Amino acid sequence: MSGRHVVAVDESTHLADDAGAGGQVDVEVDAAVRAAAGTGVGQSSRADRAAWLRALAAGLELHRDELVALAREETHLSEARLRGEVVRTATQLRFFADVIDEGSYLEATLDAPDASLVPPRPDLRRMLRPIGPVAVFAASNFPFAFSVLGNDTASALAAGCPVVVKAHPGHPRLSRRVVELAREALQGAGAPSDALGLVEGVESGVALVGHPLVSAVGFTGSTGGGRALFDLASARPAPIPFYGELGSLNPVVVTEAAAATDVDGIAAGLAGSFTRDGGQYCTKPGLVFVPEGTGFEDALCDALGTVGAQRLLTDGIGAAFAAGADRLVGLPDAELVWRGAVDPSTGEASDAPATVVAASARAVADDPHAWLQECFGPLTVLARYRDRTELDAAVAALDGSLAASIHHAPGEDISELVAALAPKAGRLVFNGWPTGVAIAWAQHHGGGWPATTASVHTSVGATAVRRFLVPVAYQDAPASVLPAELADGNPLGIPRRVDGTLVSGHQS
Incomplete structure (x- = not known):
């Protein structure tokens, strides 16, 4: 979100x-x-x-x-x-x-x-x-x-x-x-x-x-x-x-075992995620690694069959989306897999069709500057991999993202994938999609450059x-100048660390 x-x-x-x-x-x-x-x-x-x-x-x-x-x-x-x-x-x-x-x-x-x-x-x-x-x-x-x-x-x-x-x-x-x-x-x-x-x-x-x-x-x-x-x-x-x-690409890896188990369900989930509200989410999955020969692209096109052009937030965003999509389609090794129809007689300048571009994972790894740029709007790139070596090389080329996702089969060992993606994203999603960021104590919505600056x-x-906070240490301070949160007896009853031990409120 x-x-x-x-x-x-x-x-x-x-x-x-x-x-x-x-x-x-x-x-x-x-x-x-x-x-x-x-x-x-x-x-x-x-x-x-x-x-x-x-x-x-x-x-x-x-x-x-x-x-x-x-x-x-x-x-x-x-x-x-x-x-x-x-x-x-x-x-x-x-x-x-x-x-x-x-x-x-x-x-x-x-x-x-x-x-x-x-x-x-x-x-x-x-x-x-x-x-x-x-x-x-x-x-x-x-x-x-x-x-x-x-x-x-x-x-x-x-x-x-x-x-x-x-x-x-x-x-x-x-x-x-x-x-x-x-x-x-x-x-x-x-x-x-x-x-x-x-x-x-x-x-x-x-x-x-x-x-x-x-x-x-x-x-x-x-x-x-x-x-x-x-x-x-x-x-x-x-x-x-x-x-x-x-900017954030929020890469997704679909394992061979996952595609063999539920290719239609995963494709339908991707179609809904990257086109949601015109693909105008910072957590939109903009790059999806898919195994060759599993029928994933056909399943994705079937799932996109009823998705029409969507009006983006502004004409400027619509123009930038069109330029970004055309740039990707024009890259060497690129293949336009899907582009929804836009009626020129009724369309607006900000209308954007759902777009899917495919390339080999090898091409992504060889030219990351060209392929690993966010296109804000309803577009995703499929990176086809033939084996684990190609997948690993492309994942290694990734920049920071807000989220990364892995679709895997039950019981499948994905520990190496997790280890490779964890440094690349602030949130790891398993058998799900990143478009949706819950408000919670354990939530993290951040990542390495260019996802965030910190x-x-x-x-x-x-x-x-x-x-928006800075630490201040008080050394031998008179009780009269201490904030109530640091006073003897913990009058406000907040959790504190006292002499190295975490104590709950009213216990310190």
């Missing part, structure tokens, strides 16, 4: 030039960041912030009909999809409220003084604190769940950081309305309304990353746009963390808050 890619086709082509031009912080961005920085959100209690997040969720649900109607007009996504996404967004907000209520995310750690050690150990108490104002770049393909009140905003607010959102141009009216409602909900819950701000436009996004009071950036978008902003964040006089989710972090799940 997450969102490819986003500042993406509409803006990223201009981003690199803008990032190097000027350096003047525009008045609107400066006002929004300074207002956010002056809210004192970092000093708020966990209980207060949890109440704020729950109020935001309730406000979103209260205005669901109005917001879904706006989103329908601006994104071309179905009403059912958008209603489901509102539910997901509200669930995320409440989930992070629960995370901060529980308290273990703070990593509260206490070591008692011990003069007998060499060197002597003082009284040390450590925990994670809010990093400061966060800039969030909204995604195009998830206008609720990865936009104004999406996962980055929710996790940053949970951590105690005010947020300034850079709206995506694919749904500007929706973004403005969500901010209006969110600020009303925050005020109603006793929070400072300036804890959430909004700016628009490419130049504002560049200025936001460069603003001296911004302490971190969360981004979901294209590899080109994200790289330009990542470089800008790194080149600041005081560099800041840039947590970017960029593979040790996640943008979905409880530990997403870790991106």
Whole structure:
């Protein structure tokens, strides 16, 4: 689920030039960041912030009909999809409220003084604190769940950081309305309304990353746009963390035994996964390794028989999809296996037909730069392998992805495949499809470049808050200046590590 890619086709082509031009912080961005920085959100209690997040969720649900109607007009996504996404967004907000209520995310750690050690150990108490104002770049393909009140905003607010959102141009009216409602909900819950701000436009996004009071950036978008902003964040006089989710192929391996067991079922699952909502998911399976001679391609074409052209989010994304598909089809060794029909008399510029391109796994391994590029939309590449040697060579050439999947037969030994794919992806899926990222404590939605700019972090799940926190150790601190989470007797009852031992709340 997450969102490819986003500042993406509409803006990223201009981003690199803008990032190097000027350096003047525009008045609107400066006002929004300074207002956010002056809210004192970092000093708020966990209980207060949890109440704020729950109020935001309730406000979103209260205005669901109005917001879904706006989103329908601006994104071309179905009403059912958008209603489901509102539910997901509200669930995320409440989930992070629960995370901060529980308290273990703070990593509260206490070591008692011990003069007998060499060197002597003082009284040390450590925990994670809010990093400061966060800039969030909204995604195009998830206008609720990865936009104004999406996962980055929710996790940053949970951590105690005010947020300034850079709206995506694919749904500007929706973004403005969500901010209006969110600020009303925050005020109603006793929070400072300036804890959430909004700016628009490419130049504002560049200025936001460069603003001296911004302490971190969360981004979901294209590899080109994200790289330009990542470089800008790194080149600041005081560099800041840039947590970017960029491009991901999410490779799938179908073993020979799996194809022999259920070729029709696997093919049908792939057809549904890579065309879901126009293939506009960051977790779309864009590369599938299939054994030769198993009838997989025929089964896939049968499964795609009723899938027509789909309207993508914007005309720009539609044009980029068409160009990307044509590039792949034109590669040496490429074969166009399937392309759905588009009626030129009734079609829109953003219409995209389901497309399947095939090549040998050997060709993929020999020219990974040409083959291993994400094509955002309803397209997947089949890499045909003759034996395990060809498969292993192609898997070794893979870049980082958010997810990787293995379809295997019951009882089949896939340990070597798991070992080969584990370094390539943040999530491994077995006999399933990656399009669907559950909100959970154990979830990891990240991966090596180009999937993300920081593979040790996640943008979905409880530990997403870790991106917006920094550790602080207190040495021999007076009790009067210690945060309550580090106080003697554990008055807030959170899980802590005391003298090396994990203890549950109220036991430390």
